[in-house]
Amino acid sequence: MPEGKIIKALSGFYYVLDGKDTIQCRGRGVFRKNKVTPLVGDYVVYQAENPTDGYVLEINDRKNELVRPPIANVDQAVLVFSAVEPDFSTALLDRFLVLIEDKEIDPVICISKMDLVPDEKQAELEEYVRDYTAIGYPVLVTSSVTSDGIEKLKPYLQDKISVFAGQSGVGKSSLLNAINPDLELKTNDISSHLGRGKHTTRHVELIHIGTGLVADTPGFSSLEFMDIEAERLSYCFPDIYETGENCKFRGCLHDKEPKCAVKEAVEAGEIRPYRYKHYMQFLEEIKERKPRY
Known part of the structure; x- marks a missing residue:
């Protein structure tokens, strides 16, 4: 057959x-x-x-599957986050990274709309780029208007199934159009009333980009950690997991345990405080999650 x-x-x-x-x-x-x-x-x-x-x-x-958006056998996720409109959010980025890491999908961080960044925000964004690069993530800064970074993004898409993900309005479809203008994907600006993007992609479809396939999706409609247990959360934070290998107690959640190498690394400036803050927020969210029957 x-x-x-x-x-x-x-x-x-x-x-x-x-x-x-x-x-x-x-x-x-x-x-x-x-x-x-x-x-x-x-x-x-x-x-x-x-x-x-x-x-x-x-x-x-299947080697993996995502529920929202519904797609299977993904090799990597291009997490598109705009520098502005909407503003870059490490909290939201870390939430996406956890969801992707849990599925053992390789993430690529793509910061879009760099042409709109005011001078006073340049240094802050450059610091975030250094932080996530130091963790080991590929980080690309792009603009679909000026085409900056587009050529650097293209090689990541070859011979792989990639999903473009991120909140609505960050310019996922615009980036794909910049990579291949023949696609003519529909785009929309940020809604001035709601302050967020209007959905333009209504279904999941794999699109040929060079030798790879890219999924333009309606976006993640659920960002809850429904299938992640507290003990697994640190695996989804590579910087915390690596440092946590030196904790005194096995199974340390890096919360209230004594002689925690992760907390010591945060105090020493070796782990960025906002990363640990997000880890603790997510851990609390998982602990408070209602059990499913």
Whole structure:
């Protein structure tokens, strides 16, 4: 039976890429029975008598999956955060990083709209770039208006399935248009009334960018840590996890435990205070989470 990859899901149809051909398919009823939904990014077995009348028969094992946005088998996440409009937020960035790290997806931090940064904010943003680079994250500063940083971003997208993620209004679609103007993805400015971006992407679709596939998504509609346990949270903060290996007690949560290497590193300036602050906020959020039955 032929196999392919789902590159778009829309109105009950799954568009399966097999070589250079795209076949429009429906899902078999067995998926509904087993409460399994085919996702964009899935490798599937299908049958089709013609390009517009196929059926997805099987879904191969996934290496990872995201729920909101619904996509599977992602290699990396390009986390797009605008320098301004909306303002750059380390708290929100760290929340995205935790969600991505938990799924063992490689993150790339992309700061957009650098052409709009006022002089008084330049030094602050440059410091954040140094901080996250020191942790080990790739950090790119870009502008879809001036094309600064666009050429540096392109190599990251080759031969991989990438998801562009970030709050609405940060310029994800504008960046993709700057990378490939032929895409002509719809964009919208920030809503002056709400102070945030208006959603322009309505469904998940994988788009060819060079030798890679990029998902332009409606964005993360849930940023809660529903599946992350307190003991795992430090794994999602590489700087804290590495330092935590030197804690006196195994299983240290870097909270109230004595002789905690992480707290000592924060006091010594080796871990940025805002990173530890966010870690503690997230830890408290996880501890207060209602159990699911």
